[in-house]
Amino acid sequence: MRRKMHLASVVLFVIFTTFAAVMYTGGRVDAAIPARAAEAVSANVTFQADMTDLLALAFDPVTDQMRVTGDFNNWVNNADYALKPDGADPTKYAFTVRITAAIDSTIDWKFQGYPGDEFVNSGLESAATTLEFSGKDTVLALRKPNLTYLQYIKLIAPNGGEQVRAGTTKKIAWSTHITGNVLLAYQTSAGGAWTTITASTPALTEYYSWVVPVIESSDCRVRVASLTDGAIADTSAAVFSITQAVPTMESESNNTGTTGNWLEYGDAVDAAITPEGDVDYYRFWGAKGDSVEIWGHYRVDSLGARIWLYKADGSFLIENGGYLMRPLDQRITLVLPSDGIYYIRYAYEQNWGAFPNRDLIGNPEEPDETAQLLVYSTGGYSLGIRLFQSAGPVICDLGYFSVFSTSAKLYASLDPNGLSTEASFEYGTTNSFG
Numbered sequence: 001m002r003r004k005m006h007l008a009s010v011v012l013f014v015i016f017t018t019f020a021a022v023m024y025t026g027g028r029v030d031a032a033i034p035a036r037a038a039e040a041v042s043a044n045v046t047f048q049a050d051m052t053d054l055l056a057l058a059f060d061p062v063t064d065q066m067r068v069t070g071d072f073n074n075w076v077n078n079a080d081y082a083l084k085p086d087g088a089d090p091t092k093y094a095f096t097v098r099i100t101a102a103i104d105s106t107i108d109w110k111f112q113g114y115p116g117d118e119f120v121n122s123g124l125e126s127a128a129t130t131l132e133f134s135g136k137d138t139v140l141a142l143r144k145p146n147l148t149y150l151q152y153i154k155l156i157a158p159n160g161g162e163q164v165r166a167g168t169t170k171k172i173a174w175s176t177h178i179t180g181n182v183l184l185a186y187q188t189s190a191g192g193a194w195t196t197i198t199a200s201t202p203a204l205t206e207y208y209s210w211v212v213p214v215i216e217s218s219d220c221r222v223r224v225a226s227l228t229d230g231a232i233a234d235t236s237a238a239v240f241s242i243t244q245a246v247p248t249m250e251s252e253s254n255n256t257g258t259t260g261n262w263l264e265y266g267d268a269v270d271a272a273i274t275p276e277g278d279v280d281y282y283r284f285w286g287a288k289g290d291s292v293e294i295w296g297h298y299r300v301d302s303l304g305a306r307i308w309l310y311k312a313d314g315s316f317l318i319e320n321g322g323y324l325m326r327p328l329d330q331r332i333t334l335v336l337p338s339d340g341i342y343y344i345r346y347a348y349e350q351n352w353g354a355f356p357n358r359d360l361i362g363n364p365e366e367p368d369e370t371a372q373l374l375v376y377s378t379g380g381y382s383l384g385i386r387l388f389q390s391a392g393p394v395i396c397d398l399g400y401f402s403v404f405s406t407s408a409k410l411y412a413s414l415d416p417n418g419l420s421t422e423a424s425f426e427y428g429t430t431n432s433f434g
Contacts, residue, residue: 041135042100045072048142049083049093049111057149057177058204061085064118066145070109070128072099077112077124092142103135111145118177120148149177153203153224153234157339160221160238162285163262165246166214171287172197172222173207173339180228184208188217188242200227207287207339217242254281257310257343265292268384273303273348276377282344284385286336293388294344296330296381303379306349307332312341333388344385348377 047068051059054066065082069075083093101107108130113123125146156173164170172184184197201208203226218241225233247261250271254261260281261269271280286292296307307330308319320332336342402409410425 040100040102042098043133043135044096044137045099045131045133046094046096046139047083047109047111048140050091050142050144051085051093052091053144054113054147054149055091056204057179058175058206059177061090065114066093067112067114068095068097068109069112069124070131071107072097072101072109077114077116079114082114099133101133103133105133107131107133111147113145113147118150120150123147151178151229151232152176153178153182153226153232155222155224155234155236157285158220158222158236158240160236160240162240162341163283164212164240164242164285165264166212166216166242166244168212168264170210170212170285171207171339172210172224173287174224174234175206176203178203178226178228178232180226183225183227184210185223185225186210186213187221187223188215189219190239194223197222212242214244215242216244250280255279257281257283257314257345260343263344263385265385265387268382270299270380270382271346272300272378272380273305273346274378276348278378279345279347280383282346282383282385284342284344285340286342288336288338290336291333291388292336292385293331293333294383294385296346296383298329299380299382301376301379303376303381304348305346305381306330307383308345308347309334310343310345311338312343314343317342344383346381346383 049066051066055061059066065079067077067079067081068083069077069081073081081095081097083095086092086094099107108128110125110128112125113119116122116124127146129143131140153174153176156175157171158164174182176182180203181200182203183199184201185194186197187194195213197210198208219239220242221236221239223233223235243262247263247267247269250269251261253259255278260283263269263282263284265284269282272278273280294307294309296305298305306319309317309332311317317337318332318334320330410427412423412425
């Protein structure tokens with residue numbers, strides 16, 4: 001009887017100690033009760049990177065990123081974990097993440113550069129750093145990412161397909177993270193000799209202003225090579241052209257971007273939208289930061305048209321909604337976002353939108369009468385392109401219409417040429433106005 005009582009007590013003990021390890025040996029119960037698991041807590045952890053060395057090697061704060069990855073995010077590599085520049089110190093980048101973990105647990109993490117194809121090991125540090133999680137908000141010590149750039153040069157422009165004007169100054173652009181200087185040269189025939197453009201220029205400048213030689217050739221290439229290691233080099237992927245010809249007339253067929261007529265800054269051509277539905281394209285090579293003005297003006301049959309501008313990849317940049325308060329003249333200005341080829345599309349467009357186009361205005365004396373703006377879908381026009389530079393304002397057009405006994409409609413067009421400008425109308429019965 002006593003034996004059974006002892007066993008019953010064992011059963012009760014086991015029921016109330018579910019997580020104990022129980023062993024029965026010769027009438028004795030041994031139970032090992034483990035310590036209770038640590039509870040998880042949340043706290044903010046701030047990672048800091050000293051970017052001094054990488055910035056000196058052409059790390060671009062606009063396009064490149066320094067990210068952090070580790071146990072806390074399952075080693076995810078994406079922009080959600082990108083460090084941002086410190087406002088007071090542009091060489092210091094920081095990122096704060098909220099981590100939930102047990103106090104005194106260890107968390108491994110690494111810096112990772114983006115884009116990964118510019119770095120050794122895809123931009124991921126080879127060795128992890130260990131963080132001992134205190135459960136309290138923590139700012140980690142500032143340290144330099146242990147990353148190495150790949151040694152390469154990538155030629156950006158001219159990289160093939162361009163047409164450049166002899167005697168103009170063009171920007172040779174490349175990207176690299178190597179130190180030292182590079183040599184630039186050009187070739188005017190396949191397999192021909194290379195002519196030196198400059199024997200030495202800093203690699204990390206990543207561009208050089210080249211005065212295009214006065215030649216004619218449709219088989220040109222440019223080459224950029226490291227002076228330290230000639231194997232680190234790049235050449236235009238395809239040929240480009242150098243020409244001395246200056247266009248004054250549109251050349252058909254130019255109905256697609258790839259057949260567009262080539263223009264240079266300062267060029268202007270006469271052309272026509274005909275037959276109905278015709279579209280004209282023009283191309284030009286522009287440098288990042290160029291302030292470009294593209295203008296159009298009807299010549300024949302009051303052609304109403306619009307200008308569109310596209311990047312080399314076909315992505316849309318900007319269009320005008322009319323200019324000079326009516327759709328017979330157009331103008332767009334833009335600071336170019338990158339080096340490369342740009343495409344101008346010029347065509348008839350009926351939908352003129354709102355300001356700065358002239359809306360149809362009702363006659364104040366005849367409310368049901370509308371001042372009609374007559375434009376055509378075909379006709380002649382002029383189109384030009386120039387570098388936009390500040391100059392004095394220019395009055396382009398001035399006149400009146402819909403004259404009645406008590407009212408008249410006035411119109412004027414003013415090109416401020418980049419300057420802050422105020423304009424006003426004056427009228428009078430004599431030339432002295434008043």
